């Protein structure tokens with residue numbers, strides 16, 4: 001793929017925590033993308049809670065996120081599992097990005113999903129919900145591999161790099177599949 005055909009991928013971590021494993025997972029995923037992909041991490045920490053009244057004077061954090069999402073060819077979402085589902089922070093970002101007044105900047109775009117937990121189930125339940133939400137948003141998620149990072153505290157170095165080879169291999173495969181799928185969809189122009 002030549003430079004003229006660069007892809008832009010935007011990543012959103014559903015955790016706002018400074019030392020978040022999901023933010024580390026997202027950063028690690030972005031480092032596995034091929035060189036012709038440009039990558040930007042979105043900041044959802046400043047978004048107000050979705051409230052339709054705010055649409056009369058849209059907050060600048062929302063406008064910034066919308067602009068970034070519009071420029072994306074594809075997305076990577078990482079999410080913690082909070083009470084068996086995705087984080088409220090990520091759901092809130094979806095509320096804003098789903099609005100047709102912004103041109104529904106997620107609709108029909110590819111996405112890869114992954115998640116990390118401290119416990120044994122690696123966000124399995126949250127990811128089922130996330131896939132359902134992406135379906136509602138008319139996105140085109142990659143279905144395999146499922147990247148469920150369990151016991152996350154044992155799988156990252158203090159600098160935030162993945163130390164577990166199997167996890168890194170799954171993440172690399174997910175990034176390769178996302179890029180291939182994005183190229184296919186762009187060529188199909190659907």
Ligand SMILES: Cc1cc2nc3c(=O)[nH]c(=O)nc-3n(C[C@H](O)[C@H](O)[C@H](O)COP(=O)(O)O)c2cc1C
Pocket residue numbers: 015016017019020021022023079080081082083084085116117118119120121122123
């Ligand atoms: C409010 C709350 C609810 C949680 N619920 C779950 C859960 O349902 N399943 C799970 O595996 N871990 C749960 N956890 C533990 C998270 O997996 C853990 O806090 C993880 O580190 C959060 O991701 P982060 O490191 O990206 O912030 C919960 C944690 C919190 C604070």
